[in-house]
Amino acid sequence: MPPAPLRVLYLLHDTRRSGVPAVLAHLIGSLDRSRVVPTVLVAYDGIYARELRECGVAVASLGRRLPVLWRLNRFLLNIRLVRMARRADVIHVNSAVLALSVLIASQLGARVVFHLHEKPGRLVGLIARAIGAADCVVFCARNCADHFTKLPAREKRVFLNAIRLPPESAPGLVAAPLKIVMFGSINRNKGQDLLLRAFSLLERQDAELIIYGTVGLSAHGYVRGLKKFVEENDLSGRVFFPGPTNDAEEVLRGATLLVHSSLNECLSISVLEAMAQGVPVIANDIAGMNEVISDGVDGFLVETGNIEMMAQRIAQLLGDPALRARMGEAGRQTVREKFNMAQRVEEFMGLYEELCRR
Numbered sequence: 001m002p003p004a005p006l007r008v009l010y011l012l013h014d015t016r017r018s019g020v021p022a023v024l025a026h027l028i029g030s031l032d033r034s035r036v037v038p039t040v041l042v043a044y045d046g047i048y049a050r051e052l053r054e055c056g057v058a059v060a061s062l063g064r065r066l067p068v069l070w071r072l073n074r075f076l077l078n079i080r081l082v083r084m085a086r087r088a089d090v091i092h093v094n095s096a097v098l099a100l101s102v103l104i105a106s107q108l109g110a111r112v113v114f115h116l117h118e119k120p121g122r123l124v125g126l127i128a129r130a131i132g133a134a135d136c137v138v139f140c141a142r143n144c145a146d147h148f149t150k151l152p153a154r155e156k157r158v159f160l161n162a163i164r165l166p167p168e169s170a171p172g173l174v175a176a177p178l179k180i181v182m183f184g185s186i187n188r189n190k191g192q193d194l195l196l197r198a199f200s201l202l203e204r205q206d207a208e209l210i211i212y213g214t215v216g217l218s219a220h221g222y223v224r225g226l227k228k229f230v231e232e233n234d235l236s237g238r239v240f241f242p243g244p245t246n247d248a249e250e251v252l253r254g255a256t257l258l259v260h261s262s263l264n265e266c267l268s269i270s271v272l273e274a275m276a277q278g279v280p281v282i283a284n285d286i287a288g289m290n291e292v293i294s295d296g297v298d299g300f301l302v303e304t305g306n307i308e309m310m311a312q313r314i315a316q317l318l319g320d321p322a323l324r325a326r327m328g329e330a331g332r333q334t335v336r337e338k339f340n341m342a343q344r345v346e347e348f349m350g351l352y353e354e355l356c357r358r
Helices: 019-030 047-054 070-087 096-107 125-133 142-147 192-200 217-232 248-253 269-276 307-318 321-338 341-357
Strands: 006-012 036-042 058-061 090-094 112-116 136-139 156-158 178-183 207-212 239-243 257-260 281-284 300-302
Touching: 006 019, 006 070, 006 096, 006 341, 019 036, 019 047, 019 269, 019 341, 036 047, 036 070, 047 058, 070 096, 090 096, 090 341, 096 112, 096 125, 112 125, 112 341, 136 142, 136 341, 142 156, 178 192, 178 248, 178 269, 178 307, 192 207, 192 217, 192 307, 217 239, 248 269, 257 269, 257 307, 269 281, 269 321, 281 307, 300 307, 307 321
Parallel strands: 006 036, 006 090, 036 058, 090 112, 112 136, 136 156, 178 207, 178 257, 207 239, 257 281, 281 300
Antiparallel strands: none
16 A cells, blocks of 8 residues: 655745745646645745645635735744644745744744745844754755855755746747847846846847836835836837736747846746747856856856846847747757756655655
């Protein structure tokens, strides 16, 4: 008789469109339910919570993210955690913002996986204690593991971020106007101002720039500056800020290329999604991107802050459909070989089973 499946409780602070929820949605949706039965506890509802419910996953949510009371949901999440922990064989906590949840789960005697997706500027005591308390700390990229290298942990592993591969399809002809897209929260760290300045240097007028993403409370001034730049440089009608999208695949099917201008990133999911769709990518040459992109092969890396170089690479790809096709296919192959969730899910299920045997 086969063993009973393990019960894994996943904790997320958010399930709106962003990198961490995307990774976990891909992971949970790919699990072998004969080995792992997932339950998800989230502070804020969003598109990924709805998608998981639609595929039969039990998701407990504390509601929408409200502008004034958003911290309250994280507090209530830990109260719910105390009630749900006893029914879980393993608790998989995601993101440094839930470090307190790691400590609470550990105090309850649970087996805890602490999954880190970011590199906080300061390694505050709460995060350090959570890393020390977890049964295993999983890092989403090698540069993320390097950031925390001085902090002791019972066990550390690197499981590279990954996505579920989209259905195979032949790349279609992209009709004019050519579309440059970027996904991500709109803030200074994501570098949308660099992308805008590079776009303004292009000589051709038949390309559009579409910047998708949410705007946090602290970023409204930054966004006003971006829109002022658009107006002052006569880019209105060619640059758009439609807000977040819940259908990145549909957007990418009509995209000519994706630019990821982030200044600090562990391992971007939007870059993986674009590469998986055969869309060529340009990114800053930072630690999180050079783990993914081989410059000139499956994408372009540009010197961070060098807007002339970024503009040159954008113009090169816009003007060369054959190069876009070659680079797009190479990107697809990179994701299939290195960032395929089918590979990563085995690593996670193996980790859960190993923790339960100890």
